[in-house]
Amino acid sequence: xxxxxxxxxxxxxxxxxxxxxxxxxxxxxxxxxxxxxxxxxxxxxxxxxxxxxxxxxxxxxxxxxxxxxxxxxxxxxxxxxxxxxxxxxxxxxxxxxxxxxxxxxxxxxxxxxxxxxxxxxxxxxxxxxxxxxxxxxxxxxxxxxxxxxxxxxxxxxxxxxxxxxxxxxxxxx
Numbered sequence: 181x182x183x184x185x186x187x188x189x190x191x192x193x194x195x196x197x198x199x200x201x202x203x204x205x206x207x208x209x210x211x212x213x214x215x216x217x218x219x220x221x222x223x224x225x226x227x228x229x230x231x232x233x234x235x236x237x238x239x240x241x242x243x244x245x246x247x248x249x250x251x252x253x254x255x256x257x258x259x260x261x262x263x264x265x266x267x268x269x270x271x272x273x274x275x276x277x278x279x280x281x282x283x284x285x286x287x288x289x290x291x292x293x294x295x296x297x298x299x300x301x302x303x304x305x306x307x308x309x310x311x312x313x314x315x316x317x318x319x320x321x322x323x324x325x326x327x328x329x330x331x332x333x334x335x336x337x338x339x340x341x342x343x344x345x346x347x348x349x350x351x352x353x
Contacts, residue, residue: 192238240299241292247303248288254310255281258317265320273320280313 255277262273284306291302 240297243299244288244291244297244302247306248284251284251306251310255313258313262317269320276316277313280309284309
């Protein structure tokens with residue numbers, strides 16, 4: 181209990197320090213606004229977690245909603261990245277993302293339905309949904325070059341490109 185309160189207090193202090201720094205910059209140089217910074221995904225996630233943890237100490241439901249929104253955006257980015265997939269693989273991944281969105285929504289609703297939601301567990305569960313989707317996309321994309329190479333070699337007018345044993349073991353292009 182004491183550690184949880186200490187972590188919450190530390191999160192609030194960090195969030196206030198970051199906010200104060202941004203406000204101080206804006207006051208000192210209004211003609212030079214902060215340039216939009218594109219952080220790597222891992223840093224964006226870490227920054228979001230700090231903000232969500234700080235918010236969670238004050239407004240647990242708000243932190244859960246913020247994490248939900250962040251993860252919905254992440255799933256949509258994965259859906260866009262899946263445009264490299266072709267045919268049934270693309271359709272299957274779109275369905276998978278739809279299922280993950282449903283799981284994300286159910287996790288958020290379940291967390292918000294309690295009187296004292298466990299913010300860190302709810303956020304971790306939602307982050308896990310996105311991590312699973314990202315891992316699935318990476319698996320699908322890693323199979324795409326081998327499948328594309330096989331399709332080019334077998335262009336004999338067939339409409340089906342992969343059979344049930346369409347995996348390539350040890351074949352490197």
